[in-house]
Amino acid sequence: MQLDFYQVDAFSQRPFSGNPAMVYRLDAWLADGLMQQIAAEHNLAETAFLVREGLAWHIRWFTPTTEVPLCGHATLASAFVLYEVYGETGEAIEFTSKSGPLSVSREDGRLLLDFPTLVPTEVGVTLDVERALGCEVVDVLGSNELFVVLASEQAVRECAPDMAALAKLPWLGAIVTARGDHHDFVSRYFAPAIGIPEDPVTGSTHCSLIPYWSQRLNKLSLSAYQCSARGGELFCRLEGDRVKIGGFATLVASGRLTLG
Template sequence: MPLEFHQIDAFTDRPFAGNPAVVYRLQAWLDEALMQRIAAEHNQAETAFCVREGAGWRIRWFTPSCEVPLCGHATLATAHALFELYGEPGERLDFVCQSGALAVSREAGRLVLDFPTMRLEPADMSAEVARVLGQEVLEVRVGKELLALLPSEQAVRDCAPDLKALAQLPGLGVIVTAPGREHDFVSRYFAPGIGIDEDPVTGATHCILAPYWAARLDKSELRARQCSARGGELHCTLAGERVKIAGQAVLVASGTLFI
């Protein structure tokens, strides 16, 4: 059975930057184990599968090793594929996933994710996390993810964590963040426990970062940079318990998988 796929770089306007994702638009769901094997074969941070349900879409995301409940960049990539490659009409796509309802709109040449905010609780773990990260840690918050506040953008860029030890910390992964020199904040994201040593650009972590920095900076419009080796630009707007995350995407490859 042939299956068409597309590889799209998200949160960038040029190839080989941002965060790559593989997108499958399916007519019906495949077996979950098969989708996991397909994701492992592609070996990208995320492979997204979507199926039309009513007027919207159901979407699921798989890393090479497991399914995840929320993924921003692969949702952006999926919206780009549906709009630009499959000719979906209108300016908005509605999705349903494990984490609830999501939407992506086309606005002023960018795609805008509408995601739920996520908030973490303070944790007295700064010394432990500092040992794992090899950097001074000013604050730690924990929930679905672990967030570590570092003193500067340079500290975020220089961070070289012990990935084996990091995988033992609470949460799916670890977000390191600091005030930016040219952006409101910068971040990086490490998640070896789910098969991603470092994610190049992570939309979902900005569901945590946007409300965190909005409170610290007392502003609802935020410019963000995820300063991985590939890097990516995100524009975040906090709107109550929702966060809008805007970025661009570019197609880099298309092909057919035979199973």
């Protein structure tokens, strides 16, 4: 059996920046274990698998080590592949997922994710968090992710976590964020417990970042930058209990996987 794949750099207009994701459009689901093996073989932060179910596409996301409930950049990459490779023409592409209904539309040349908000709640600063991140923190909140506010963009850029200690904390991963020097806010995301030491650009973390910074800056539309080594710019908007997360995407590779 042979399966076509497409590698897309999400949240970027050029190759080798943004966040790479692998996309497979399948006719029917493969066994969970096989999809996990394929994701491990590609060894990217996320590999997305899509199967048409009625009017929507069912999407699932796998890191090299586990399936995750929500992934923004691989959803953006999947919509890009459906539009640009497979010729989808609808105003929006509808997805079903473990996190409920999602959609991706096109606006001003960008792809626009429509995701649910995940409003973080107060956790409080602890010594374990400061030791794991290796820096002083301003505030600590949480949802399904640890959400840590730092004093400045420079502090976010200089953050150097102890990955072993971070992996022991009871969250999927850790978002660190601060007001930006040239954007409304900046962030980074570390998730060693699920096989991602640092994710280059993370759409799903903005489900929490957007409502947090929208409230504090009193703005519904925000510009964001994830300041990883590869980096990526996101165009954000809060709409009630939904967030819109916009970005570009670039196809960098395609090929065929041979299974036996």
